[in-house]
Amino acid sequence: MISSVGKSRYGRTSRKRKRHSSKRIFQSIGDEGMMIDLLKWMKSSGFRRQEVKPAVFSGTGRGLMAKRSFKPGDTIVKVPHCLLITTTTVLRSDIGPVIKQHPELTPRQILCIFLLIEKHKGRLSFWSPYISQLPDTYTTTSYFTDEELNSLPQHLHQKSLFQIETVNDEFQKVKTFSECLKSLDLHYIRLFTFEAFRWAWFVINTRSVYMDPDVSQWKNSHELDSYALAPFLDLLNHSAKAEVTAGFNQTSNCYEIKTHNSYEKYDQVFICYGHHGNEKLLLEYGFVVPLNYQTTVHIPFELILESVKSYHGRNIPSTVLKKKIKFLREHSHLSAMSELTCGYEGVSWQLMVTLSLLCTINNNRIHWQRICVGQETTTAEELKVTNEIANYILKNMRKQITEKIGRLSVGGHYKLLEDFLKEQLHILDTSIKLLAENNQRV
Numbered sequence: 173m174i175s176s177v178g179k180s181r182y183g184r185t186s187r188k189r190k191r192h193s194s195k196r197i198f199q200s201i202g203d204e205g206m207m208i209d210l211l212k213w214m215k216s217s218g219f220r221r222q223e224v225k226p227a228v229f230s231g232t233g234r235g236l237m238a239k240r241s242f243k244p245g246d247t248i249v250k251v252p253h254c255l256l257i258t259t260t261t262v263l264r265s266d267i268g269p270v271i272k273q274h275p276e277l278t279p280r281q282i283l284c285i286f287l288l289i290e291k292h293k294g295r296l297s298f299w300s301p302y303i304s305q306l307p308d309t310y311t312t313t314s315y316f317t318d319e320e321l322n323s324l325p326q327h328l329h330q331k332s333l334f335q336i337e338t339v340n341d342e343f344q345k346v347k348t349f350s351e352c353l354k355s356l357d358l359h360y361i362r363l364f365t366f367e368a369f370r371w372a373w374f375v376i377n378t379r380s381v382y383m384d385p386d387v388s389q390w391k392n393s394h395e396l397d398s399y400a401l402a403p404f405l406d407l408l409n410h411s412a413k414a415e416v417t418a419g420f421n422q423t424s425n426c427y428e429i430k431t432h433n434s435y436e437k438y439d440q441v442f443i444c445y446g447h448h449g450n451e452k453l454l455l456e457y458g459f460v461v462p463l464n465y466q467t468t469v470h471i472p473f474e475l476i477l478e479s480v481k482s483y484h485g486r487n488i489p490s491t492v493l494k495k496k497i498k499f500l501r502e503h504s505h506l507s508a509m510s511e512l513t514c515g516y517e518g519v520s521w522q523l524m525v526t527l528s529l530l531c532t533i534n535n536n537r538i539h540w541q542r543i544c545v546g547q548e549t550t551t552a553e554e555l556k557v558t559n560e561i562a563n564y565i566l567k568n569m570r571k572q573i574t575e576k577i578g579r580l581s582v583g584g585h586y587k588l589l590e591d592f593l594k595e596q597l598h599i600l601d602t603s604i605k606l607l608a609e610n611n612q613r614v
């Protein structure tokens with residue numbers, strides 16, 4: 173879902189600089205057949221003339237371009253309620269009566285089913301001008317081949333496998349339900365292939381906007397009903413610097429996006445999908461952003477452990493190490509949520525705590541607890557050792573990623589993968605440099 177919650181961390185000077193370097197690298201696509209059809213169809217349903225138009229931009233692809241300058245507080249897009257696709261749209265459609273008999277269906281499943289059926293209807297569907305201009309395929313990691321998946325760092329690899337499994341599980345549920353649509357049209361059942369379902373799932377994942385679930389009629393215990401597809405508005409690309417207010421306006425009866433940034437005529441206009449690092453952007457939306465300050469490199473715990481062992485040799489008895497690992501687990505430092513990472517600001521606090529604990533020669537649990545809550549109990553010698561091991565780990569990660577880049581093939585999703593991995597290298601280099609500077613201060 174493309175939530176628009178951006179809060180800029182950048183000043184006015186930086187924004188101005190960026191604007192001048194990136195603007196006017198576009199090619200207008202407003203006159204292309206599918207876009208003309210989309211705009212004509214939307215106009216006939218009450219869509220007013222907008223101050224932005226579709227265009228192709230270098231780096232971000234198809235997006236929306238300002239037809240005039242915008243100042244903070246200006247509305248950039250307004251889509252009338254009748255052009256939004258929500259569960260209410262589906263409940264009012266020909267499949268509504270069958271859907272109503274299946275309260276187990278989640279809002280996302282309902283929207284996927286609707287998209288597949290309306291796509292199948294082709295030009296006979298009211299939604300055809302919208303559906304026909306949607307991308308045919310996506311570049312999220314669920315579309316990666318096994319070989320491409322194997323080139324991902326371990327953390328993203330695991331997340332991707334989990335997502336693939338989730339999409340597959342959802343598909344099985346929807347396929348079972350599709351039997352019930354036979355009564356409406358015998359052909360419907362053949363629409364529910366995995367490929368088709370995955371496409372619909374990622375249409376929702378990459379393009380839906382947030383709607384207040386309280387206004388929904390569909391109540392499902394597994395998922396809040398907060399999805400809406402908003403034609404034209406969903407052409408807005410992501411920038412972490414974009415600040416907007418987005419939501420359904422009851423007075424105008426439109427979904428509206430108001431910008432808090434300034435744009436000049438011909439600039440690309442953005443929203444912010446959330447302050448996500450490249451791992452999340454690639455997994456959920458299929459793109460990466462160069463120099464993304466939210467990105468982190470995940471360090472596998474096995475590598476941390478191996479590094480500590482090889483640094484200390486036989487000095488740490490295995491019973492003590494086992495106790496320390498158990499202790500870390502109890503204090504959730506090894507849970508899936510833990511941040512054993514480094515980023516543009518250096519090594520994470522959690523990674524340093526984990527290392528300090530594994531390296532300390534004091535085996536008193538009280539001492540371990542104090543390390544975990546960040547109390548200053550580490551000696552200068554221990555801190556030096558911790559920094560040295562952190563440095564060793566980062567260099568090891570760097571080597572692994574460099575080897576991965578060296579093995580990448582061409583074509584497919586490899587360019588995207590290369591961009592992702594190169595950003596990881598850049599982060600590791602920055603962290604290694606920061607660590608060296610810290611070491612000099614110890």
Ligand SMILES: C[S@@+](CC[C@H](N)C(=O)[O-])C[C@H]1O[C@@H](n2cnc3c(N)ncnc32)[C@H](O)[C@@H]1O
Nearest residue numbers: 231232233234378379406407408409410457459
């Ligand atoms: C809501 S759609 C935006 C419109 C889309 N570009 C299109 O052609 O339909 C979201 C998708 O746009 C692309 N996208 C959005 N922001 C991007 C960015 N900053 N850089 C590259 N691709 C981006 C990604 O493919 C993403 O899944």
